[in-house]
Amino acid sequence: MNQIDYDIETKKNEEIADTVTSEYVDSFLQEGIEILFIAFQSQFDDPDELGFRPMEVCIMSYSLQNGIGNIFHEIMDPGQPPYGMTVGQILCYVS
Numbered sequence: 001m002n003q004i005d006y007d008i009e010t011k012k013n014e015e016i017a018d019t020v021t022s023e024y025v026d027s028f029l030q031e032g033i034e035i036l037f038i039a040f041q042s043q044f045d046d047p048d049e050l051g052f053r054p055m056e057v058c059i060m061s062y063s064l065q066n067g068i069g070n071i072f073h074e075i076m077d078p079g080q081p082p083y084g085m086t087v088g089q090i091l092c093y094v095s
Contacts, residue, residue, distance in 0.1 A: 032065040053078040
């Protein structure tokens with residue numbers, strides 16, 4: 001899909017998006033919908049663009065009626081750095 005097609009689709013769906021957004025905001029304000037906040041922390045990137053190695057995760061629920069709800073937090077052991085990491089990545093892991 002190119003930018004022109006994207007713009008056309010956005011215009012076609014604009015009214016639907018506005019309606020859904022409005023309904024969601026009304027529900028959040030009146031009916032106690034909970035929002036989940038999720039955060040990850042990574043110690044280093046895997047080489048060869050394989051992605052991140054997560055070492056910490058936090059999930060928290062929130063609603064206007066109840067405020068902050070359940071909180072899950074865990075620190076994970078990312079394991080030893082894979083072979084072939086740069087010196088900077090290894091020093092970050094060791095310190």
